[in-house]
Amino acid sequence: MAKTPAYLAIAAELRAQIQSGALPAGAKLPSETKLMQQYGVSRTVAKWAISVLKAEQLVEGRAGSGVYVRSTRQLVRQAHGRELRAAPGPTSPFARDAARAGQRGTWEHDSRHAVADEQIAVRLGIEPGAALMRTSYRFLADGEPIQLSTSYEPLSITGGTVVEWPEDGAAVGVVARMDAIGVHIDEFEERINSRPASEAEVTVLGLPSRADVYEINRTYFADGLAVETADIVLPRGRYELVYRIPVT
Structure with missing residues (x-):
């Protein structure tokens, strides 16, 4: 069985935290650097993981501040x-x-x-x-x-x-x-x-x-x-x- 790509695995963990409330609306996501350190991945992989969540409209980027959980209910x-x-x-x-x-x-x-x-x-x-x-x-x-x-x-x-x-x-x-x-x-x-x-x-x-x-x-x-x-x-x-x- 093919292994799940790292960026999708990271996105899945972050998504689960958002849906469970562990990362509530308004919470700041770990930075790309922190994700790189936590999961042992490249910056590109970390960036792709966050892009998945942005595409799903679960998070939003704020210029000069970071990426935050959106205040929308599923x-x-x-x-x-x-x-x-x-x-x-x-x-x-x-x-x-x-x-x-x-x-x-x-x-x-x-x-x-x-x-x-x-x-x-x-x-x-x-x-x-x-x-x-x-x-x-x-x-x-x-x-x-x-x-x-x-x-x-x-x-x-x-x-x-x-x-x-x-x-x-x-x-x-x-x-x-x-x-x-x-x-x-x-x-x-x-x-x-x-x-x-x-x-x-x-x-x-x-x-x-x-x-x-x-x-x-x-x-x-x-x-x-x-x-x-x-x-x-x-x-x-x-x-x-x-x-x-x-x-x-």
Whole structure:
């Protein structure tokens, strides 16, 4: 098994200290010189380790002073059923995640009619060219951009109903909206990838140029029928993805 590169191992130790509170918001990170002495590495390795944490937006440099832990709280994305029906509170999954972290979740959106390309058609089990509602979102926690999402819903399901326009209808959140028209979502699938942020994502989310993101392709199902699919982008370091899966 390949050994973890030293800069990633150092970044992992510092990240764990930040997430545990051992290095709280506002705390100063050890200097490059101290990291070199502590871990027996070169200055380049120490610099790369700190760059990883900067890219994840866990720390920030202050000119002439050093590198400090940012005063931002990490959101935890609980993905076991999402508790969207049973638990009290907002029916938007993002609003729940933000509230759990003690932050105010808001979002911007743009909905418009579109047609399915081949990739989206396969995910939804429909014909290419079929009519869709396409909605682009930018989510903010306490006013800071933290998530992007593009959602696709077949108009064969929502067209002409009170929830056709996702943010202007009778409910908020896919599960609650589908419930409102008698479509009972009972399952979802997520495929997760980690990749460098695109130039557009760097700009819209206010990320460092070398940041990495999680990309989640999520699809909701009702009795085996795909009723919505979405591409979700989350900055690494700002999110912890938690999956609790029942064993049968």
